[in-house]
Amino acid sequence: MTLSFRLKMCADLLPAHIRTIADIGSDHAYLPCTLLRRNRIDSAIATDVREGPLLNAANTLKGKPYAGRCELRLSDGFAAFAPGEAEGYFLCGMGGTGIADILLRGKIVLQIPGTVVVIQPNSHAHEVRAMLTYLGYVIEAEQAVTDNVRTYGAILAAYDPIHAPRQHDLADGWFYYGKLPECNSAAAQLILQQTLAAVRTRADKLYAADFKTMERLYLESFLPDLESVVDTHAERWGHL
Numbered sequence: 001m002t003l004s005f006r007l008k009m010c011a012d013l014l015p016a017h018i019r020t021i022a023d024i025g026s027d028h029a030y031l032p033c034t035l036l037r038r039n040r041i042d043s044a045i046a047t048d049v050r051e052g053p054l055l056n057a058a059n060t061l062k063g064k065p066y067a068g069r070c071e072l073r074l075s076d077g078f079a080a081f082a083p084g085e086a087e088g089y090f091l092c093g094m095g096g097t098g099i100a101d102i103l104l105r106g107k108i109v110l111q112i113p114g115t116v117v118v119i120q121p122n123s124h125a126h127e128v129r130a131m132l133t134y135l136g137y138v139i140e141a142e143q144a145v146t147d148n149v150r151t152y153g154a155i156l157a158a159y160d161p162i163h164a165p166r167q168h169d170l171a172d173g174w175f176y177y178g179k180l181p182e183c184n185s186a187a188a189q190l191i192l193q194q195t196l197a198a199v200r201t202r203a204d205k206l207y208a209a210d211f212k213t214m215e216r217l218y219l220e221s222f223l224p225d226l227e228s229v230v231d232t233h234a235e236r237w238g239h240l
Contacts, residue, residue: 011034018088021087025091029057043069044071089117091120096121099131110159115159139157139178144185192230199219203223
């Protein structure tokens with residue numbers, strides 16, 4: 001069993017002190033199985049909203065010496081969880097809008113001191129960052145990688161409501177770039193450039209249609225900040 005570059009990035013973000021994890025939407029359970037095989041964690045819960053993926057996970061675990069340390073659980077997000085069942089949670093390979101909704105619905109489980117999450121959204125990462133901040137999480141690190149010609153970003157965050165930033169403390173465009181500018185990688189630079197292009201395109205469409213909406217005003221308000229961040233990253237780490 002070999003993790004993809006995408007899942008390896010997520011596994012590497014897990015802090016060393018976390019010993020119990022749950023993988024939400026685990027499918028084949030490659031991530032928890034790899035962590036168990038390496039004795040990186042003591043136990044895991046692999047979940048999915050459908051039975052089919054759990055059968056895939058069961059096949060992955062079949063005959064493995066660590067199979068007894070990985071529970072398979074049918075769950076819509078965190079619906080089948082009680083607070084404190086895991087120290088760390090993975091949510092990987094879903095759209096950011098869906099992940100943000102899962103986080104909000106699972107706040108009773110997630111708002112426990114010491115809890116960490118590793119999230120790899122396939123889109124709309126700004127919605128994930130905004131939701132984590134709203135729930136009292138501090139984003140501690142981000143990484144990016146290219147895997148099979150696609151680029152992916154991942155976020156590590158810890159529940160810390162005392163030190164969690166408030167929206168008015170953050171730069172206007174922060175939710176669109178987070179800690180990606182700290183990453184010395186071509187993948188991070190590409191994600192930043194793609195994000196900038198998407199924001200510009202959306203703002204231009206609203207401008208061309210003469211829609212003076214709150215969305216347009218918001219996008220235009222932080223576009224210079226986002227442009228500056230992308231340019232600075234390119235200057236610091238080199239161009240693609």
